[in-house]
Amino acid sequence: MLYPRHIERKLSGRVSQDKVRLLFGARQVGKTVLLKRLLPEGRSALFNLQDSTLRRRFERDPAAFAREVRALPRSITHIGVDEIQKVPPLFDEVQNIVDDVPGRFQFFLTGSSARKLRTGTANLLPGRCHVYHLFPVARFEEESFRAGSVAAFPRAGAGFPDRDLDLRLMFGDLPGVSAEPPETAAATLDGYVENYVEEEIRREALVKDLGAFASFVRLAAVESGMPVNLAGVSRESGVPAATVKTYYQVLVDTFVAHWVPSYKRSARKKLLTTPRFLMFDLGVRNAAAGLPFDTGMLAETGGRLLEHWAGLELVRRARCSGRGHDVSFWRAASGAEVDFVWESPTEDVPIEVKWTDKPRPSDARHLETFLDLHPSRTSRGLVVCRAPAPQQLTDRVTAIPWHAL
Numbered sequence: 001m002l003y004p005r006h007i008e009r010k011l012s013g014r015v016s017q018d019k020v021r022l023l024f025g026a027r028q029v030g031k032t033v034l035l036k037r038l039l040p041e042g043r044s045a046l047f048n049l050q051d052s053t054l055r056r057r058f059e060r061d062p063a064a065f066a067r068e069v070r071a072l073p074r075s076i077t078h079i080g081v082d083e084i085q086k087v088p089p090l091f092d093e094v095q096n097i098v099d100d101v102p103g104r105f106q107f108f109l110t111g112s113s114a115r116k117l118r119t120g121t122a123n124l125l126p127g128r129c130h131v132y133h134l135f136p137v138a139r140f141e142e143e144s145f146r147a148g149s150v151a152a153f154p155r156a157g158a159g160f161p162d163r164d165l166d167l168r169l170m171f172g173d174l175p176g177v178s179a180e181p182p183e184t185a186a187a188t189l190d191g192y193v194e195n196y197v198e199e200e201i202r203r204e205a206l207v208k209d210l211g212a213f214a215s216f217v218r219l220a221a222v223e224s225g226m227p228v229n230l231a232g233v234s235r236e237s238g239v240p241a242a243t244v245k246t247y248y249q250v251l252v253d254t255f256v257a258h259w260v261p262s263y264k265r266s267a268r269k270k271l272l273t274t275p276r277f278l279m280f281d282l283g284v285r286n287a288a289a290g291l292p293f294d295t296g297m298l299a300e301t302g303g304r305l306l307e308h309w310a311g312l313e314l315v316r317r318a319r320c321s322g323r324g325h326d327v328s329f330w331r332a333a334s335g336a337e338v339d340f341v342w343e344s345p346t347e348d349v350p351i352e353v354k355w356t357d358k359p360r361p362s363d364a365r366h367l368e369t370f371l372d373l374h375p376s377r378t379s380r381g382l383v384v385c386r387a388p389a390p391q392q393l394t395d396r397v398t399a400i401p402w403h404a405l
Helices: 031-038 052-060 063-070 090-100 115-119 139-146 165-171 182-204 210-223 230-237 241-253 282-288 295-321 361-373
Strands: 020-024 044-048 078-082 106-111 129-133 257-260 276-279 326-331 337-343 348-353 381-385 397-401
Touching (some): 020 031, 031 078, 044 052, 139 295, 165 182, 165 282, 165 295, 182 282, 210 230, 230 241, 257 326, 295 326
Parallel strands (some): 044 078, 078 106, 348 381
Antiparallel strands (some): 326 337, 337 348
């Protein structure tokens, strides 16, 4: 199914027309489908490095890529390279082509891991490249399509399936999974986790001990959404703390997790600064944690899952909004805390997430504390909950339904 994606307009727009466009994202977020949508039929060549024969050929002779591209007929104007991190030397070949024949081709590159690129000597095309990120489907993407943006996506198929909160919290927001019935979605997610550990990590040679890493992934998934506790995860997994720290970064570098830092604006209270860790998708998180895909999961952990979902929605929106937008959290040593802070160029908005469908003014207590401490940047706060309609809890704090975030 060809679902419209918010980032498609940026990738196909004029801003990046003279640049190499590099699209990062985890496996199964829709990069390849989007890449095929961006490449005009009859005028494009696609090199898919998931093809082992093609990959090995370019590994042996990276310069063959440039020779093949230069030999393409003049009618070919767009070049796509899928999973380019698998053969990092191809970045040099792309640069050579761009420098030698500027404007001849428009390049679209995708990657599902930045670890080798960051820790190695890969040429990330400084000054020649615009970097974008694709995530599981954000709710604002769904609403944008339903609100009448179909004309902006002329090749789109049907809109995203309309799912209730329970399904979102259990099965997450990967495009393919969201279109599956629950009985097959669970198996798909289990397979995703197994294939990620067995194939992606092994193939990229990112860790040496796959058994220890698999144990770590389960514990990291269980703890996802919480501030990182290196000592606790190390103790339970039997993996040294220094290695645990590296494993966390592997998940972030392969785009299956995000760091959420502590709020850095000045304040009078002493703050806890350990970052929070969020798996990139709730369905993958639940599968990795070994949780059962049934409503009993929600009865036990619904509040924590809703908080996790809200954090992911905010992170995705911030990344799509561009420079000056970020998501953090606030926790004072005294115990006062705010789940998330939406940071924008003009204001910061503290956000609490509550499982309740009957919010009360007491739910705004920590938000009011945060607002008092940061009057120059904040004027309002939000409580995200399951209430059917917005409610004014205090003069400065409004409770909103989850779907209104």
